[in-house]
Amino acid sequence: MRLFARIFAKLRTLLGRPAAYAAAEWNRMSARERRLISILGSAFVGCVFLLVGYLVFDSVQSMSEENQDMRDALDAIAKHSDEFRDAKAKAKAQELRIGTEPPQLAADLEAAAKEAGIQIPETADRPDAAAGKRYVEHSLDVKLRKVDLKSLATFLSKVETGRNLVLITRLQIRRSFGGDGTSVDVDLTATAYERLKDGSKKPLKGGPAAGKGKG
Numbered sequence: 001m002r003l004f005a006r007i008f009a010k011l012r013t014l015l016g017r018p019a020a021y022a023a024a025e026w027n028r029m030s031a032r033e034r035r036l037i038s039i040l041g042s043a044f045v046g047c048v049f050l051l052v053g054y055l056v057f058d059s060v061q062s063m064s065e066e067n068q069d070m071r072d073a074l075d076a077i078a079k080h081s082d083e084f085r086d087a088k089a090k091a092k093a094q095e096l097r098i099g100t101e102p103p104q105l106a107a108d109l110e111a112a113a114k115e116a117g118i119q120i121p122e123t124a125d126r127p128d129a130a131a132g133k134r135y136v137e138h139s140l141d142v143k144l145r146k147v148d149l150k151s152l153a154t155f156l157s158k159v160e161t162g163r164n165l166v167l168i169t170r171l172q173i174r175r176s177f178g179g180d181g182t183s184v185d186v187d188l189t190a191t192a193y194e195r196l197k198d199g200s201k202k203p204l205k206g207g208p209a210a211g212k213g214k215g
Contacts, residue, residue, distance in 0.1 A: 098135070098165050103192035105140045108166055112158035116151045118144060126189070136194040139169065144186040146176045152186060159190060166192045 026034065106123060113120050126139035144152070152173075159166050170189035177185075 098193045098195045100195050100197050102136075102194050103138055103164055103166070105138060105166065105190055105192050108162055108164055108192070109140065109142060109159060109190055112155055112162060115158050116155035118147045118151050118155055121145055131193060134196055136196065137191060138194060139189050139191045142186075142188050142190060144188070146183040147186060148183055152184065164192060166190050 109120060109123070120142060122143040124141040126141060129137045131137040156168060159168060167190070168188055169191045172187040173184050176183045
C-alpha cells in the first residue's frame, strides 16, 4: 500500500508542476488573450468531435452497405436457386454421357448418318489432346457430299443428342459443285471426351484417336 501511495504522490507531483505552470501563465494573460485561447480550444474540441462523429458515421454506413450487399446476394441466390439446380443437373447429366473408355466416334457418326439417310464418304482421325486434368479429347474430321439441308439438320441433331456426348466443334457448308442447288458439301469436326480413371495419366498428343478413318 505504501508503494502505491508513493507512486500516486510522485504522479501528483509530476502532474502538479505543469498544471501549476499553466495556471500561472493563465493568470498572467490578459482577458483578451484568455478569450482567444478559449475560442481556439473550443474550436479544436469541436473539430475533434466532428472528426470522431464522421468516422463513426462512415463506419456505420459501410457496415450497413455491406449488410445490404449480403442481403441482395442472398436474395439473388434464393431467386435463382432453381436455375442453379437445373444447370447443375444438366452438367451432371452431360458428365454421365462421358465414359471412362475411348468413345467410338466413327460408330456414333455412322449410326446418326444412317438415321438421317445419308452416307459418310470420308473421315480422318485427329490426334488426341488433353482437355483439362480429367478428360481426353478425341476428334474426327468428317466430309459429307451432296446432302440436302433437312438431312444435314437431322444428322447434326442425332449426333449431338445421342447416348454419348459428341459435339460438332467445326462446321463448314458450301453449295455442291454441279448440283441442283438444294444440296451442299459439308466439312465438320466431331469431338467426344473420355474421362480419365483415377490415378491414370493423360495420353500424349498424337495417340490413337477413336474411330477408324475412311479413305
